[in-house]
Amino acid sequence: MLQAVTSANLGGLPSLFAKLPGLHGCLQAALEGAMGLVFADSPEQPTMALIKLDFYLLGGDAGAADAERTVRGFTLPASVIADTSWEPLLRRVWGDALLTRTRVAFGPGGWDRQRLRAFGDALPDGMTVRRIGSRDVRGFGELAESLVYNFDSLDDFVERGVGFGIEHEGRFISGCSSFAISSHSLEFEIQTHPGYQRRGFASATAAAMIEHCLDNGLEPCWDAHNNVSVALATRLGFVDPTPYTAYTLASDALPL
Numbered sequence: 001m002l003q004a005v006t007s008a009n010l011g012g013l014p015s016l017f018a019k020l021p022g023l024h025g026c027l028q029a030a031l032e033g034a035m036g037l038v039f040a041d042s043p044e045q046p047t048m049a050l051i052k053l054d055f056y057l058l059g060g061d062a063g064a065a066d067a068e069r070t071v072r073g074f075t076l077p078a079s080v081i082a083d084t085s086w087e088p089l090l091r092r093v094w095g096d097a098l099l100t101r102t103r104v105a106f107g108p109g110g111w112d113r114q115r116l117r118a119f120g121d122a123l124p125d126g127m128t129v130r131r132i133g134s135r136d137v138r139g140f141g142e143l144a145e146s147l148v149y150n151f152d153s154l155d156d157f158v159e160r161g162v163g164f165g166i167e168h169e170g171r172f173i174s175g176c177s178s179f180a181i182s183s184h185s186l187e188f189e190i191q192t193h194p195g196y197q198r199r200g201f202a203s204a205t206a207a208a209m210i211e212h213c214l215d216n217g218l219e220p221c222w223d224a225h226n227n228v229s230v231a232l233a234t235r236l237g238f239v240d241p242t243p244y245t246a247y248t249l250a251s252d253a254l255p256l
Helices: 007-012 024-031 067-072 084-097 113-121 137-143 154-160 201-215 227-236
Strands: 037-040 048-053 055-060 078-081 098-107 129-131 163-168 171-181 185-192 219-221 239-249
Touching (some): 007 037, 024 171, 024 185, 024 219, 048 067, 067 084, 084 098, 098 227, 113 201, 129 201, 137 163, 137 171, 171 201, 227 239
Parallel strands (some): 055 078, 185 219
Antiparallel strands (some): 037 048, 048 055, 098 239, 129 163, 163 171
16 A cells, blocks of 8 residues: 655655656656655655646556556546556556547747747736736636645645736736746646637746746746647747657546
8 A cells, every 4th residue: 555755755756757758847846745745655665656736647666566556546537647657557447448648748948038028018908917916816716726726725825836817807817827836846837718818818927937937946847738738838938849648537437
């Protein structure tokens, strides 16, 4: 049975996730003890590990004694990120209920700050990007729960997280937040109200977040889940797109 890993024992886990294909900002935050729950088959000498942070991140030996029990025990619905060595076990346990999709991991670019600021300058008159604080974090979260839900509370988001948003007619219409954050990286989360998409708002909030990362020594981490996100990352200047296979299980999935 997997055991919770304390901060004192996290140092033994990075090698288990060396081949993880994406969500590297989430991984770094978890392995630093900043976010998420971390489990391993042995805290002192682990051969496999599991990170729970919205996604399940699997690392280590898919043939370990606790691997199948772990895979059978996912809380559904589930999104799973793992290297390809885990797919045979995932398929054997979940069969056709295991769905695949392509995500694309990006690397940080050589940023041009003047170009980044141009995204905000192009906004319509009266609209600006602003940093999210305690007075507007609730409205920011109402745009999309995913902007804040990896934090313990809204207050925790304000204290440890980062968000930039654009407000129009009393509500946030677009936002970029720290889906996960560590001392040296930040995983991006972007949301725009359907009625305001493809008008440059997401680009402006994301550009502000990139500048925040540059100012604070954080690596901007972008992991795209669809072609729109891929195009936005490319427009902003992220580089080295690397497609990989991610796995999902619906709420009504049943193991074999």
